Structures are given as structure tokens and as C-alpha cells.
Amino acid sequence: RAAGMLSGCLKPVMVIGSQAMLFPEMAARLSAAVERLGVPVFLAGTARGLLGRDHPLQMRHHRRVALGDADLVLLAGMPFDFRLDYGRSVNRMAGVIAINRSAHDLYLNRHPSLAIHTDPCICLLSLAEEAGRPSPLWASWTESLRKMDRGRESVIREMAETKRGPMNPLDLLMRLDGSLPDNSVLVADGGDFAASASYIIRPRSPLSWLDPGVFGTLGVGAGFALGAKLCRPASDVVIIYGDGAAGYSLQEFDTFARHGVGVVAVVGNDASWSQIARDQVEILGDDVATRLAHSDYHVVAEGFGGRGILLRDPSRTRKALSSALKTAGRGTPVLINAVIGTTDFRRGSISM
Numbered sequence: 001r002a003a004g005m006l007s008g009c010l011k012p013v014m015v016i017g018s019q020a021m022l023f024p025e026m027a028a029r030l031s032a033a034v035e036r037l038g039v040p041v042f043l044a045g046t047a048r049g050l051l052g053r054d055h056p057l058q059m060r061h062h063r064r065v066a067l068g069d070a071d072l073v074l075l076a077g078m079p080f081d082f083r084l085d086y087g088r089s090v091n092r093m094a095g096v097i098a099i100n101r102s103a104h105d106l107y108l109n110r111h112p113s114l115a116i117h118t119d120p121c122i123c124l125l126s127l128a129e130e131a132g133r134p135s136p137l138w139a140s141w142t143e144s145l146r147k148m149d150r151g152r153e154s155v156i157r158e159m160a161e162t163k164r165g166p167m168n169p170l171d172l173l174m175r176l177d178g179s180l181p182d183n184s185v186l187v188a189d190g191g192d193f194a195a196s197a198s199y200i201i202r203p204r205s206p207l208s209w210l211d212p213g214v215f216g217t218l219g220v221g222a223g224f225a226l227g228a229k230l231c232r233p234a235s236d237v238v239i240i241y242g243d244g245a246a247g248y249s250l251q252e253f254d255t256f257a258r259h260g261v262g263v264v265a266v267v268g269n270d271a272s273w274s275q276i277a278r279d280q281v282e283i284l285g286d287d288v289a290t291r292l293a294h295s296d297y298h299v300v301a302e303g304f305g306g307r308g309i310l311l312r313d314p315s316r317t318r319k320a321l322s323s324a325l326k327t328a329g330r331g332t333p334v335l336i337n338a339v340i341g342t343t344d345f346r347r348g349s350i351s352m
Contacts, residue, residue: 001114002074002097003130006039009072009095011141015021015063017078018045019101020120026344027206033125040142042066044078046210048288049203059145060199060236061152061252062087067146071095079105079119080282081214086110099123142327156200159161166312167191169268173200173337175317176240176266180210180295182326184208185234189221189243189249191275193268197240197255198346205210209236225263226255235326239265243292244273250300253333257305267297270342276348294339301335311338 006012010060014037031050034041035057042063045052051058059066065075066091080087088095097122098112106115107253116123122269153279160170173196180186182204188194199308210224213242221239229237246267256263277290298308307327311320324334 002116002127003132005095005097005114006037006074006127007070007135008129010137011070011136012039012072012076012138013066013070013145014039014041014049014205015067015078016041016043016085016120016124018047019077020124021046021050021077021207022119023121024207026121026125029125030115030121031206033128036039036128036134037124037131038138039074040145042067043190044083045213046094046207048198048204050207052206053202055126056146057142059149060202060237062145062148065148067091067094072097072219075099078103080109083214087222101179109296111117120217124181148191152181154290159343159345163341165270166339167314167341168343169196169270169340170266170343170345171314172198172317172340173197175314176321177201179318179321180204181236184234185235185237186210187221187224187228187237187239188212189218189224190245190268191216191218191241192224192278192342192349193242193270193274193294193340194240194245195275195349196343199345201240206271218242218245221245221265222249222252222255222263225265226261227262229261237263237326239263241265241267242296243267243269243271243272243295247296250297250335251304252299253304253306253335260331261333262331263333264324264328266335267335267337268319269294269297270340271295272342274342275346275349277343278342296337298335298337301333305332306335309336310336311336 016217076099094110098106098115099116100106104118105192185208212220225237225239271292271294277287281287298310302308309320327334
């Protein structure tokens with residue numbers, strides 16, 4: 001039935017969530033299956049990086065617009081929760097195929113046209129075999145989504161050029177993306193800075209992105225990074241920290257140093273819980289409990305036996321990261337304290 005629905009549509013969109021990655025040894029097969037299906041896809045959670053850095057089928061921006069225009073939505077391992085506006089952003093006339101391990105989540109907030117209660121990875125592998133070749137009628141639709149993506153990338157580049165404190169966080173993230181090695185494993189831990197990174201920094205390969213998950217469980221950074229580095233010692237493991245989230249696990253630099261675990265952390269230091277402050281000030285007119293300080297996080301890392309780098313000039317980003325990766329390669333953890341300003345890039349991001 002799912003294959004038949006695919007063959008009869010003109011504007012399909014697929015969204016793949018973390019649940020599809022529960023068989024890590026099958027990541028390469030899943031990636032190949034997504035390519036065979038030929039459906040433009042948005043990746044969420046630990047599914048980020050499934051198709052590599054620049055795959056033509058992967059869309060990164062304007063997901064809500066795409067879901068509103070699509071005539072078929074295939075949801076693999078992700079419910080209609082706040083990330084998808086509880087299903088309200090999906091075209092009411094579109095067919096919906098939902099694949100989920102949870103019978104409850106299959107029907108959460110919006111009933112699909114076809115509910116498949118099974119593992120999303122296994123289901124997509126089977127669907128790719130059943131569906132055959134992608135429809136040539138999808139080409140113009142896919143290109144229209146790519147065009148929107150390119151337009152959004154252009155807007156982000158323009159926003160990155162605006163002066164925002166010592167460093168514009170978008171400019172910093174773009175420079176980091178251009179400097180990260182292909183073997184990088186990225187751990188995002190934070191609110192505004194880390195979430196901005198998810199739009200700008202492109203994971204290089206499957207299973208190379210870890211974040212706090214749908215519940216926003218801040219504090220996972222150091223633990224995830226430790227596990228990733230021990231699992232993949234030859235990879236460059238980089239934590240993208242918000243300065244608020246860094247306070248939860250910065251002390252693990254002691255663990256990194258004592259055990260010779262060469263992890264690099266980049267702290268976006270804007271002296272604020274920015275994701276909360278931005279909307280709190282607008283809604284309540286008060287920034288209480290959102291203010292921090294431009295603390296010397298790099299000095300803290302050195303106190304635990306690591307190396308610290310203070311970064312205030314965006315033009316030195318590549319040099320700072322290169323130096324940090326070399327030091328980490330010798331078993332010494334490094335923290336780059338990047339002093340940044342704030343932007344309105346993610347205005348309205350809090351779900352109420």
C-alpha cells in the first residue's frame with residue numbers, strides 16, 4: 001500500500017527521525033534505501049548525517065513549507081509532536097504514511113492514512129525494494145525544494161555578515177562547518193547556539209551527530225563525547241556547547257584529561273540563556289534568570305588539566321580549531337571559549 005501511494009503522488013516528502021537509527025550496523029543500507037526511493041528528505045535527531053554532507057535529496061530548511069505543499073508525507077520514526085507543529089503544518093489533503101515502533105505515537109495528534117507499526121529502518125529497506133524507481137514527475141518538485149533551501153542558505157549568509165558583538169554566532173558556525181574534518185563526530189549540547197548549529201553545521205556521515213534529543217535534556221555533551229571518542233578513537237569528536245549547557249558537564253574535562261581522551265569543545269559564550277531570553281523578554285518583558293556572564297570557560301578547562309583557547313576574532317576560527325584538533329590528537333582535551341553576540345535567527349523557537 002505504501003509503495004502504491006508513492007507511485008501515485010507528485011510531491012512526496014519524507015521525514016526520518018532518530019528511531020530509524022536503532023540498528024547502527026544498518027546505517028549504510030538505510031542510506032542506500034533512501035537514495036533508491038528518491039524522495040526529498042528531512043533528517044532529524046540522530047538521523048542527521050545519514051546521507052552525508054551535501055546529498056541532493058536532503059533538504060535542511062523550510063520543512064514546514066514543504067510539508068504544507070506536499071501531497072504525500074512519509075514519517076519514519078518521528079511522531080507529529082511540537083517539532084512538526086503537532087501535524088498542523090502538513091497539507092490537510094496530503095496522504096500520510098507513518099512508520100513507528102510505538103503504536104501510540106503512530107496516531108499522536110494526527111491520524112495517518114496508512115499506519116505501519118514496525119521498525120522504521122527495516123520498513124524503509126523493504127519499501128525501497130517494493131517501490132521501484134523514483135517517479136520522473138518528482139524532479140521539478142525536488143528542484144523547487146532545493147531552490148528554497150538555497151534561498152535560505154543565502155539569507156543565513158547575509159545574517160552572518162551582520163556585526164553581532166565580538167563575533168556573530170552564525171558566522172562562527174559557518175566557519176566551523178568549513179573547517180571540520182570529514183571524520184568528525186559532533187555533539188550538540190545547548191539551546192540557541194547548539195540548535196543554530198543544527199541548521200548550519202553539516203554532519204559528514206551517518207551516526208556522526210548526537211544531541212539532547214526531543215526532550216532537550218541539556219548536559220549530555222561531555223558524556224556523549226566521552227562515549228563517542230572511546231567508540232571511535234580515530235575520529236575528531238567536537239562538542240558544540242551553549243554556555244548555559246556547558247555548566248552541566250564542563251567538570252568532565254577532568255575525566256578527559258585524566259584518561260587522555262582528546263575531545264574538543266566549542267562554547268558559544270553570549271552570557272545568556274538566549275533561547276529562553278529572546279521569547280521571555282518579548283512575552284513577559286523581563287530577562288530574569290536568563291543572564292549569565294562572559295565567564296572564562298577556557299581557564300576552567302585548563303584548571304582540569306586541559307588546554308584553553310579564547311576566541312574573539314572570527315578570522316582566527318580555522319586556526320583555533322586546527323590547533324585544538326592537533327592538541328586533542330595527542331590526548332589533551334581542548335576548550336575553545338568563543339565570545340559571541342546574539343541574533344534573531346531562531347526567534348519564536350520556543351513551543352508554548
